[in-house]
Amino acid sequence: MxxxxxxxxxxxxxxxxxxxxxxxxxxxxxxxxxxxxxxxxxxxxxxxxxxxxxxxxxxxxxxxxxxxxxxxxxxxxxxxxxxxxxxxxxxxxxxxxxxxxxxxxxxxxxxxxxxxxxxxxxxxxxxxxxxxxxxxxxxxxxxxxxxxxxxxxxxxxxxxxxxxxxxxxxxxxxxxxxxFERKIIKTHLIHVCGLTESEVDQKIKNIVETERRLEAGELTFALLAHPSVIDIKITASGTDEMVIDGLIKKAAGEIKDCLKDDVFAENNQTLQTTVGYLLGKKRKTLSIAESCTGGLLGNVITSSPGSSLYFKGGVIAYSNQVKTDILKIPEEILDEHGAVSKEVALTMAQAIKGLYQTDFALGITGIAGPGGGTDNKPVGLVYIALVSKGNQVTKECKFIGSRQEIKFASVIAALDLLRRMLLKN
Amino acid sequence: MxxxxxxxxxxxxxxxxxxxxxxxxxxxxxxxxxxxxxxxxxxxxxxxxxxxxxxxxxxxxxxxxxxxxxxxxxxxxxxxxxxxxxxxxxxxxxxxxxxxxxxxxxxxxxxxxxxxxxxxxxxxxxxxxxxxxxxxxxxxxxxxxxxxxxxxxxxxxxxxxxxxxxxxxxxxxxxxxxxFERKIIKTHLIHVCGLTESEVDQKIKNIVETERRLEAGELTFALLAHPSVIDIKITASGTDEMVIDGLIKKAAGEIKDCLKDDVFAENNQTLQTTVGYLLGKKRKTLSIAESCTGGLLGNVITSSPGSSLYFKGGVIAYSNQVKTDILKIPEEILDEHGAVSKEVALTMAQAIKGLYQTDFALGITGIAGPGGGTDNKPVGLVYIALVSKGNQVTKECKFIGSRQEIKFASVIAALDLLRRMLLKN
Structure with a gap:
């Protein structure tokens, strides 16, 4: 044909x-x-x-x-x-x-x-x-x-x-x-976060090579690199659907055993649906305080239908005035460490957690560019803070790319931080 | 060739x-x-x-x-x-x-x-x-x-x-x-909002037909429909650059005269850059209170570099608790009209204007779906409110499409409402 x-x-x-x-x-x-x-x-x-x-x-x-x-x-x-x-x-x-x-x-x-x-x-x-x-x-x-x-x-x-x-x-x-009744081809996607494409390649190299030799059906692998996320695509083809399903299940299982917590979702699932699922399962709620991401974190979280069950909302604290007036961040902290600092990210998260009375809260502050960078605090420097009852963690990230790419990378990093904490507790 | x-x-x-x-x-x-x-x-x-x-x-x-x-x-x-x-x-x-x-x-x-x-x-x-x-x-x-x-x-x-x-x-x-010393080709884009593709077609039909007959150079038109936005693409070709520039200027002028305020930008400009330009020119500031858009409005506004000059931030009031606790919306209003109502949109805008001390404020509340709709208030029903000193306006919208499309259409409608008010005052 x-x-x-x-x-x-x-x-x-x-x-x-x-x-x-x-x-x-x-x-x-x-x-x-x-x-x-x-x-x-x-x-x-x-x-x-x-x-x-x-x-x-x-x-x-x-x-x-x-x-x-x-x-x-x-x-x-x-x-x-x-x-x-x-x-x-x-x-x-x-x-x-x-x-x-x-x-x-x-x-x-x-x-x-x-x-x-x-x-x-x-x-x-x-x-x-x-x-x-x-x-x-x-x-x-x-x-x-x-x-x-x-x-x-x-x-x-x-x-x-x-x-x-x-x-x-x-x-x-x-x-x-x-x-046209033809050969069956099935694909399966494994989504990975926190590793580079070469790191994923290195880690799963042996599995990919072993699996390829199988003769029950054809099995191929591909790595697809997206911003902040790597997909492993498994494709199996043959005439027997059960055999194909078995091949995919085995290969996917080995890859997941190998990459462990770096795998955040499969197929149509996303980082935000995984986070939503974990919050929902534990009956926990989330609020956010965003500066440089300007609303993108909220938008990504609320792209999942039903997110109102665990997401209460947030504050877009774009100006320092909002940081001091609404989030009550002491001016001394802003003066001493600057608006882009791990101290401010942490205070933002603590403040929104208190204001919105949630179990978890994320704070993000950074420099999305293209302007506003300095030698000490270059464009792409972003601080993320996550607080929950008795737990707090901050992360310093250095992203490269356009304004939109830095905003997106910050959102993925924030959600991934929350996901890994939800897996532990 | x-x-x-x-x-x-x-x-x-x-x-x-x-x-x-x-x-x-x-x-x-x-x-x-x-x-x-x-x-x-x-x-x-x-x-x-x-x-x-x-x-x-x-x-x-x-x-x-x-x-x-x-x-x-x-x-x-x-x-x-x-x-x-x-x-x-x-x-x-x-x-x-x-x-x-x-x-x-x-x-x-x-x-x-x-x-x-x-x-x-x-x-x-x-x-x-x-x-x-x-x-x-x-x-x-x-x-x-x-x-x-x-x-x-x-x-x-x-x-x-x-x-x-x-x-x-x-x-x-x-x-x-x-x-090949050849014809020069230039293109010009006119971005339109608030009309459907066919309405634009209907309105500019006569201009498009007249212009096509011109003999000084070739002039063609195309309509490109994007979500909530229609682009008119003018392409002119000929051997004399000045003649071509003249042809484009004349055609663009006639189209803009015809569509008036429905034209929100040209070429690389976007709705958010136009709104930012108008706010900047008038030295006015903006804050937002979003419910169903969940942060997307803030994200779109802050996609323009330099938006911190006029955008102070916002509140993502996803839960009713945030609407009452943070935005101080009286429970009676929520009970009487429901969270998705023009009264709540208006109160959200008024509240954020007061909290963030800005000249303009937008409020959005609606049902992005796929769940949550009723016969009276179906998925896609969105209320937008805009307040400024001595001025307030609300708009009821009925959008169709996916959750993400309804969120996006709401954001475009909100920014367009603000743009039209900025043009008037």
Whole structure:
């Protein structure tokens, strides 16, 4: 089977990152399909038509993303219908769904959105839960472009990732899996914090080498480095699902035994869901006092649904006035040690713990840059404090990177400090 | 001129983001060249050969990235030489540079790296400052694949961004600029908030149509929809820079006159930098009280360097206890109207303004979901309040989307409310 992706959008040829291509390329192997070719074409009628002709000539499974919007430069639907020699037919149900989306937000639907209710004749509609343009599955017994009779499947998807991704996950992958029964491929992610990529590599090297030699199925490993976090990706493939599950379980178990507490989560779990789980299990509460992170720590904690069960809130103490007036940090401490110091981080954590009456409290103060650094206290210097009943700990961190990267690294370090304390007590 | 990019690498079809394509697409317009098409192909000899044949048939300028490494799956050099009917010739100078890189790191050079010293006959070598594989410029008077006599330029580059990017910047762009004295292309972005994509389309339709007819240079428009924000991208091309600047200025002016206060920024500016600029200009300060956004508003505000000049901080009042204890919201108001109400949003804003002694204060309360919604107060219902000396305003919003999307939409709406008030007073 020859599988291709066509991405339509001038913006992808003028500097925008193509995340659709990465997402589809990553997901297809889950159902044993590999992407053979990807083409990006501008929003120009003739160019799109030529590419569709070519792609239909050489492929059996074709993904198309982008160009399904309501406006003048969205051409995919019309051009594909033309190349396939199919009509566009008005779909009342789709129209009603689009109208409902506007009604729910009390907005009058513009006339332009009518276009999105036209479906290529014979296509199966993929509902759009996060936008207006529906996707389509066009499953043809006869490819209208090829000379010899052969089938072709065309999957038409909107370009915005939040609209496209759920369609792939919920509708397209199950549809294709059912249609093309193929080798099973499963992946498993182990998330690690507090080690560099090379340290993880060094530590698990022996496991990775042993496992690779197994013959019951194919097993491969990859290290993926993200800001402050390393992922170990285990991929197993074969024909027997139980064998594959067994291979993954064994390999994951050995890696976790080796890396111990440096593993903070697996698969879809995150550092904040792990921390939330541990706090919830122990029925403990948390409050935070943030300076340089400016609200990011709170935002990350509250990205987990249900975080209101353990997170009471915080104070963003961006100015020194807030540090003294609200958190009651003595001016002497600020004068003697400076706002960026372990003493101030600790006093911030103690103060918020008292004010919000929580079991745990985190304090963060630092220099996110790009300005504000000195020789003694350079950009990237961050102090984190964690206090609980009878326990207090501070940590000095030296991060490098942009303002946003330093804020993010501080948040991860703070949550990891709390996670490790929750594991101990 | 038809310009194409071919990216060689299986990893780009299995989930890796293609940053080379974004980089090249972004840089070429600086010298008046547009990327017309991008193709990604796996590390398979036959596939690469077929794509090279096709690309040579239809293009005059071809960029190729990836597949120049020392290992078995690096095939670009050999396949391209074959398609061009050229020999690979050993280049002593390149060999010495590669050997020197290894010597400098006290590493014995593996035999495999020999391959990288072979250059396609007649190619100009592009030195690699961050790796071993050199790039090449192959400038041919006669394209060996096309039937009629026509020239073609092929630019061969290594895949790793830190090797490829300096080659583009330092060697390739100056070479092409010198060779093709061409049209200048400039772009201009106008950022809009408070309207849907179709509403923007409707409003500016006449301007877009009029402008397109201009003959002094080519002018095109595109709408890019982001969460809560619409971008209008104006692209102008021609041979006279002053004419182009004039075209853009005129079109941007007309769009801004038409959309008025719905335009919140242009080019690299963001909503938070605009708000920061307006606060700074008026020497006013801001504090915030967030419930459902959990710190995201503070994080967005403090993503601008220098935000400490106008942002004093905030309170993340996630639990009702914090709302009553810290913000002193009377229990009657919470009981009568519920935590998600315009009354509570307003009291939050008033309280934080008093506590932090600022000129402006924002309060946000709502239901970010996925749980917590009722028939009366569904997920996505958010109240925003803005208070200043002698002024107060509340806004009811109904957002749809994921938890993270609702939080983000709330933050944009809050900042936009503040921006519009700052414009008036």
């Amino acid at each position: 020859h599988t291709e992706l066509v991405c339509v959008g001038t913006e992808l040829l003028t500097g925008h990152l193509n995340t659709d291509s990465a997402f589809i390329g990553q997901k297809l192997p889950d159902i044993g399909i590999r992407l053979d070719l990807e083409t990006t074409v501008a929003d120009k009628k003739n160019d799109i038509e030529k590419i569709f002709q070519e792609v239909l000539r050489r492929s059996d499974l074709i993904f198309v993303t982008g160009g399904l919007g309501p406006t003048f430069d969205d051409l995919t639907r019309e051009v594909l219908a033309k190349v396939l020699k199919k009509k566009l037919v008005f779909n009342k149900e789709v129209m009603e769904t689009i109208a409902y989306r506007f009604a729910k937000r009390d907005i009058k639907m513009p006339k332009e959105n009518d276009r999105q209710a036209y479906i290529i004749e014979g296509a199966k509609v993929i509902p759009n839960k996060s936008g207006t343009a529906p996707g389509m599955i066009i499953d043809l017994k006869v490819n209208p472009v090829k000379s010899q009779k052969s089938p072709v499947v065309i999957i038409l998807l909107p370009g915005p990732p939040k609209e496209m991704q759920p369609m792939i996950r919920d509708i397209v992958l199950p549809y294709l899996k059912n249609k | 038809h310009t194409e990019l071919v990216c060689v690498g299986t990893e780009l079809l299995t989930g890796h983001l293609n940053t080379d394509s974004a980089f090249i697409g972004q840089k070429l317009p600086d010298i008046g060249i547009r990327l017309d098409l991008e193709t990604t192909v796996a590390d398979k000899k036959n596939d690469i050969e077929k794509i090279f044949q096709e690309v040579l048939r239809r293009s005059d300028l071809i960029f190729v990235t990836g597949g120049l490494g020392p290992t078995f799956d690096d095939l670009t050099r050999e396949v391209l030489a074959k398609v061009l009917k050229k020999k690979l010739v050993f280049n002593k100078e390149v060999m010495e540079t590669i050997a020197y890189r290894f010597a400098k790191r006290d590493i014995k050079m593996p035999k495999e790296n020999d391959r990288q010293a072979y250059i396609i006959e007649g190619a100009k070598v592009i030195p690699n400052k961050s790796g071993t594989a050199p790039g090449m410029i192959i400038d041919l008077k006669v394209n060996p694949v096309k039937s009629q006599k026509s020239p073609v330029v092929i630019i061969l580059l290594p895949g790793p961004p830190k090797e490829m990017q300096p080659m583009i910047r330092d060697i390739v762009l100056p070479y092409l600029k010198n060779k």
